Amino acid sequence: MFARRAGWDLGPDDLAETVARRRRAGLPVVDLTDSNPTRCGFRTAAARLATVLADVARDPRCAVYEPDPRGDRAAREAVAAHHAGQGGAVCAESVVLTAGTSEGYAHLFRMLTDPGDRVLVPTPSYPLFTLLAGLEGVEAVPYPLRLRGGHWRIDLEALEATAVPPVRAVLLVHPNNPTGSLVSSRETEALRRLCRDRGLALVSDEVFASHRRPSAPADAPHTLLPAEGAAADGPLTFVLSGASKLLGLPQLKVGWIIAGGPAQLRDEALARLEVIADTYLSVSVPAQLALPALLASQVELGREIATRVDDNRERVERAVAHAQNVRLLDAEGGWCAILRVLAGARGTAPDEDALARALRDDSGVLVQPGWLFDLEPHDEDGAPVAHLVLSMLPEPSVVEAGLGRVLEAITASSR
Ligand SMILES: Cc1ncc(COP(=O)(O)O)c(C=O)c1O
The missing domain is CATH 3.40.640.10 (Type I PLP-dependent aspartate aminotransferase-like (Major domain))
Known part of the structure; x- marks a missing residue:
């Protein structure tokens, strides 16, 4: 009946269902994937x-x-x-x-x-x-x-x-x-x-x-x-x-x-x-x-977004500076921050999906695994790494609330 181009797998969406369940139960959801400005409190x-x-x-x-x-x-x-x-x-x-x-x-x-x-x-x-x-x-x-x-x-x-x-x-x-x-x-x-x-x-x-x-x-x-x-x-x-x-x-x-x-x-x-x-x-x-x-009004509206993104990036930079095995990759523009998780003592990097799922299920923090953007699971020298992609658009309180959890989860996954 349907064209090959519409032959998608339309099975249940695990992420959406988990988030809906948490919200129904009154549990917090800290969305560090949100790049929709209308949900990120830009009043101007x-x-x-x-x-x-x-x-x-x-x-x-x-x-x-x-x-x-x-x-x-x-x-x-x-x-x-x-x-x-x-x-x-x-x-x-x-x-x-x-x-x-x-x-x-x-x-x-x-x-x-x-x-x-x-x-x-x-x-x-x-x-x-x-x-x-x-x-x-x-x-x-x-x-x-x-x-x-x-x-x-x-x-x-x-x-x-x-x-x-x-x-x-x-x-x-x-x-x-x-x-x-x-x-x-x-x-x-x-x-x-x-x-x-x-x-x-x-x-x-x-x-x-x-x-x-x-x-x-x-x-x-x-x-x-x-x-x-x-x-x-x-x-x-x-x-x-x-x-x-x-x-x-x-x-x-x-x-x-x-x-x-x-x-x-x-x-x-x-x-x-x-x-x-x-x-x-x-x-x-x-x-x-x-x-x-x-x-x-572009200059004014653009400045509000740019200030938010830059401030949030500084927050991430400060938090990551104290973390053992995490690096913040440099960015010349855009709305994202990429965290690179280095291999732990056992020489392996954490599984990106397992990390994102643990964050979501244990503390309601949503992040995107790097593979979603085709970020490779190794660095320039071939050493295994994992990537998490965070949106820098959410309100500072949301980023503050999620960031600590993200770093804790990374530490736990590297043990
Ligand atoms: C690189 C890039 N191009 C295009 C779009 C889509 O833009 P629009 O909302 O104007 O369709 C996005 C949305 O995230 C994007 O990241």
């Missing part, structure tokens, strides 16, 4: 959204439906103005609005690939790639990021070896989730050359790009969208972003695709994206009308 974003939507409700344009397939022009101009500040060549004509970044991926796969084609995705990275690609009949093939001297770097040799037909596009996340690593200027050059020479599209997910940490290399580009003079001899390039991470407003359900690259190819791509967007017209009029005023 909620207040700003309420004000802007009240204005939108009174706007006469809200009462009519005359959709522009690429999105309302004022909204696209606001998006272009935001990204122009990052250094890429962008104007309203090169922007297409979507109902979130995930839909942006779907539109790009529909335009760039046929069933059975492949796209290259970084690993470790965002676990949803496989699903997003699979739903469009496309295979997501990993290319490795390797931790060298404390920085995650693209294994360019491995990438080049994989970038052969039927590969149609190279995806990257800048900064990456969960490693927080930025693509360096050298990597950017290499990626642009590879994609141009092999006729591949370059897709840069920049949902976390508005904030970088002090450890970020100064020469890492702010965007992979080519600057004015560099577009003509580069590859067809797409940048994805959206309100979900940039403004901390996932409930607005607005994202966008920005196209760049050689003018003729870019314009052909935009004309095709317009047909795809016109087929769904998925972004609501109120959301489009709200976008310019919300983007005007």
Whole structure:
């Protein structure tokens, strides 16, 4: 009855059931996996959204439906103005609005690939790639990021070896989730050359790009969208972003695709994206009308998130400084912290799943095991390690409450 692409194992969800059971029993749940800003107490974003939507409700344009397939022009101009500040060549004509970044991926796969084609995705990275690609009949093939001297770097040799037909596009996340690593200027050059020479599209997910940490290399580009003079001899390039991470407003359900690259190819791509967007017209009029005023508050909303993430990271740094066999991996941006658990006296690292399950069942603390993001169970020298990924978005009291338990559980598992 069902398509192979929908052949998922839909058995009971152990995690959801355990959490629901704990909540029913009145037991605490400390969620260190939460990266949903609407659950993490960001009051400025909620207040700003309420004000802007009240204005939108009174706007006469809200009462009519005359959709522009690429999105309302004022909204696209606001998006272009935001990204122009990052250094890429962008104007309203090169922007297409979507109902979130995930839909942006779907539109790009529909335009760039046929069933059975492949796209290259970084690993470790965002676990949803496989699903997003699979739903469009496309295979997501990993290319490795390797931790060298404390920085995650693209294994360019491995990438080049994989970038052969039927590969149609190279995806990257800048900064990456969960490693927080930025693509360096050298990597950017290499990626642009590879994609141009092999006729591949370059897709840069920049949902976390508005904030970088002090450890970020100064020469890492702010965007992979080519600057004015560099577009003509580069590859067809797409940048994805959206309100979900940039403004901390996932409930607005607005994202966008920005196209760049050689003018003729870019314009052909935009004309095709317009047909795809016109087929769904998925972004609501109120959301489009709200976008310019919300983007005007981006600096303020972004700062609230960045401050939270940085403060929580410092909390983790302080706590881990006293722990024997735990390291906090460096991050150049993003919302995650990766704890690396080193091997104990017996020479083995704890089992990530067992650790996460013990935390959940014994104290209601939720963390993500590293394998979920394809973090490998060994370090650069091959020694066994385990990884736990923590969201740095929850309120400080939640992080404080969970962190001690996490370190206790790690200590117990290493005995
Ligand atoms: C790297 C990355 N890209 C895209 C998304 C999805 O964004 P949106 O909510 O706009 O669909 C996420 C969500 O966590 C993400 O981590």
